[in-house]
Amino acid sequence: MIVIKTIQEIRDRVGAWKKEGLSIGLVPTMGYLHEGHQSLIRKSAEQNDRTVVSVFVNPIQFGPNEDLETYPRDLERDRAAVEEAGGDLIFNPEPAEMYPDHFTSFIDTTETTELLCGAVRPVHFRGVCTVVGKLFNIVCPDRAYFGLKDAQQFATIRRFVRDLNFPVEIVACPIVRESDGLAKSSRNTYLSPAERKAAVILSKSLNLGRQAIEEGERDAGKVIDIITASLKSEPLARIDYVEAVDFGNIQRVGRIQGETLVAVAVYIGKTRLIDNFLINTEEKQ
Numbered sequence: 001m002i003v004i005k006t007i008q009e010i011r012d013r014v015g016a017w018k019k020e021g022l023s024i025g026l027v028p029t030m031g032y033l034h035e036g037h038q039s040l041i042r043k044s045a046e047q048n049d050r051t052v053v054s055v056f057v058n059p060i061q062f063g064p065n066e067d068l069e070t071y072p073r074d075l076e077r078d079r080a081a082v083e084e085a086g087g088d089l090i091f092n093p094e095p096a097e098m099y100p101d102h103f104t105s106f107i108d109t110t111e112t113t114e115l116l117c118g119a120v121r122p123v124h125f126r127g128v129c130t131v132v133g134k135l136f137n138i139v140c141p142d143r144a145y146f147g148l149k150d151a152q153q154f155a156t157i158r159r160f161v162r163d164l165n166f167p168v169e170i171v172a173c174p175i176v177r178e179s180d181g182l183a184k185s186s187r188n189t190y191l192s193p194a195e196r197k198a199a200v201i202l203s204k205s206l207n208l209g210r211q212a213i214e215e216g217e218r219d220a221g222k223v224i225d226i227i228t229a230s231l232k233s234e235p236l237a238r239i240d241y242v243e244a245v246d247f248g249n250i251q252r253v254g255r256i257q258g259e260t261l262v263a264v265a266v267y268i269g270k271t272r273l274i275d276n277f278l279i280n281t282e283e284k285q
């Protein structure tokens with residue numbers, strides 16, 4: 001597995017592929033790869049001639065009291081995971097390569113970033129959009145792959161790509177889960193054994209909300225109440241948010257109709273976990 005550290009080398013390598021007429025998929029990640037990331041890499045490898053995986057813990061998307069320093073890193077493990085999933089190359093720049101002195105230009109978004117994680121992590125999406133925009137300009141992929149585990153991130157990237165005319169197709173990939181339902185995440189490694197057991201409450205509670213909708217509930221407040229009550233039954237869980245929003249603009253909905261995102265963020269001990277489901281339903285009379 002080739003690991004490239006500089007923007008110039010990536011440009012040279014990708015430029016040569018483009019000259020050969022090869023299509024290129026990009027999978028942006030922060031590393032410590034698991035089967036969720038690998039599902040994105042696999043899809044890219046299916047749909048493109050070459051797949052670039054970026055492994056970069058992006059400092060500008062972390063707030064001052066977040067886990068930038070402790071975020072898990074293991075490039076050797078990531079190499080094997082990319083290889084196994086059919087990726088061709090890892091781009092693993094140092095922060096100074098991506099953010100030279102006097103770096104002062106950002107991609108800033110509104111609307112889709114007002115609620116959910118955007119409300120509680122003020123610099124987060126500006127950091128995500130800026131690094132993803134830079135990666136698009138560095139790699140010039142035909143397609144880029146994002147997981148619906150981070151559904152607000154997906155909606156936001158889709159929006160800025162449309163608004164700013166980035167010539168890349170954005171592909172959504174479903175959430176990959178552990179056998180008990182916990183969404184796979186690099187941050188799951190922070191959980192103690194007791195917390196790991198407790199963390200199943202996120203998917204369990206979301207399932208109760210989904211079930212209520214499937215049985216005909218259309219009042220978003222009631223669905224949120226069902227999920228909230230279930231989350232509160234777990235003593236190790238502390239709710240950050242439970243929301244139902246329109247998946248297009250990430251604004252709150254009163255009724256569940258059209259494509260709705262139901263999303264939660266919950267602290268299990270000190271670890272903040274997110275999970276969600278998307279549901280597309282017609283209003284029942």
Ligand code: AMP
Pocket residue numbers: 028029030031035036037039040145146147148149150173174175176177183184185186
């Ligand atoms: P991260 O390394 O956490 O920044 O994630 C990189 C990409 O992998 C993002 O597009 C995530 O949405 C996606 N991803 C992370 N976890 C999962 C998962 N459990 N299922 C599907 N995609 C995921």
